Amino acid sequence: MTSDTQQTQHATPDTETEAADLREVIRNARVVLWDFDGPICRLFAGHSAEGVADGLVEWLEGRGLHHLLTESERESLDPHVVLRAVDRLRPGSDLVAELEERLTQEELRATATAMPTPYADPLIRTLTALGLRLAITTNNSPRVVATYLAARGLTSCFAPHIYGRTQELHHLKPHPHCLNLALRATGSAPGTALMIGDTPSDFLAAREAGVPFLGYARNERKEKLLLGAGATRVVPSLEPVLEAFRG
Structure with a gap:
């Protein structure tokens, strides 16, 4: 796996207005719900x-x-x-x-062979240090998430709040089931949560659960899909998110 020091993708908000908007998005967050494949890593980077x-x-x-x-x-x-x-x-x-x-x-x-998403690891550790609760809400298997997090030394940042695919497949996102599980388990109101996702199904699940959404789009295709689904806040990198929380 590639270390964070080897990752060179950089992006910042284009304007101070965008930076202020990002700070506003995260201002009320007390729990952050993460999609897994995309915002945390590219699971199939080396395994198509x-x-x-x-x-x-x-x-x-x-x-x-x-x-x-x-x-x-x-x-x-x-x-x-x-x-x-x-x-x-x-x-x-x-x-x-x-x-x-x-x-x-x-x-x-x-x-x-999964590729860590640039700035994901330090963002996760920063949120944990700030006292925010973190949870995984994903359509991937929770066994897979647990394996990846253990390899990156991130298990303690999330455990036990890993909510993934079961054999009840009608609960896959865009159904908000895994988000609702995370909210109940952490004792959080939807308005005090923030969902970070990279697909329209993430956005739709967050909207149904009443959770504010921040889209992560590593390329233009991802961005167009998120905006087309109705997402209004999308970043090309987690770097400005990290800086906003640090600020």
Whole structure:
């Protein structure tokens, strides 16, 4: 894994107005809910998510179950699309359980080559030092999150508040289930929380839960998707977030 000292991506708000707006976003935060894959790391940086999705499709086809997927679902680059599609037709089945476990195993393999998001580690440690409560609210397996955090020495910053994918796949974001779990467990009102996420499903889950949202977009495509979903505050780097909390 790449250390923070090796990460060279830099970005700051374009104007003082943007910086002030960012400070306003974080002013009332007492608990920060993090999506995992994106804001904390690029889980599939060295273990292609597209390859994982293809593998799940091939596994289904090898069992004569290709009819469970539409053509667009078979061609999807997102393994969660495949998982949701099967769950929609076979909810609660052994098939869904086995497919979910196969995805978890692929995610676990991916942790070995996951790329830490620039400034994520120091931001997490800064928030902890400031006394904020932190939680993970993700569509990835909680076993995967725990493995990654342990490797980075960050477990104590989050534990026990890791809320991820279960076999109840209808609870995946954009459903706010994992966010609501985190709020209840930390005894936090939605207005005192802040969600940091990088996908439209993160934004929609936060909106449904009544939690203020800060989007992280490492490229223009991510930014357009977040803005298109309705997010109003999006940063290209966690550096200005770190500086705002330090300030």
